[in-house]
Amino acid sequence: MHALDAVVEVFTWVGLGAGLLALLVASLAQLADGVWVPTAVVLEDADGGRVARWFSDDGGVGEARLTHEQEHALAGKDAAEVYTRAAVHDRIRLTRRSPAVRSIVLLGVGLLTLGIAAVIVSLTMLFTRG
Numbered sequence: 001m002h003a004l005d006a007v008v009e010v011f012t013w014v015g016l017g018a019g020l021l022a023l024l025v026a027s028l029a030q031l032a033d034g035v036w037v038p039t040a041v042v043l044e045d046a047d048g049g050r051v052a053r054w055f056s057d058d059g060g061v062g063e064a065r066l067t068h069e070q071e072h073a074l075a076g077k078d079a080a081e082v083y084t085r086a087a088v089h090d091r092i093r094l095t096r097r098s099p100a101v102r103s104i105v106l107l108g109v110g111l112l113t114l115g116i117a118a119v120i121v122s123l124t125m126l127f128t129r130g
Contacts, residue, residue: 008122015115022108029101036083036096043078050074052082052092062089070094 041052043066050066062084066074073094074080082092 011118019111026104
């Protein structure tokens with residue numbers, strides 16, 4: 001029984017500690033990623049591939065060459081709604097949030113879930129031994 005107590009205790013501290021740390025890292029990564037706003041772009045064929053062109057809120061004109069994945073996702077379209085970063089006129093992406101930040105958040109939530117489940121198991125074992 002003491003070995004099970006030790007394992008549950010380790011899962012509690014690792015789950016809660018690493019989960020909170022991962023969510024802190026995700027928050028910092030989200031801040032570093034900046035704000036991405038929905039933008040209507042026009043898609044055109046150019047030398048070496050397709051490009052997206054748009055007018056930004058600050059009056060600038062943006063142009064970004066599509067990646068292979070973006071070309072595949074936007075195949076056959078002449079216009080699309082994508083996300084651009086304020087004051088950056090050469091990058092687009094198809095999702096509002098970064099896939100890396102999303103992965104770190106999922107890792108943090110999973111670890112916190114493990115920690116909370118271990119706390120519940122630990123409390124259940126404590127009160128059922130009587």
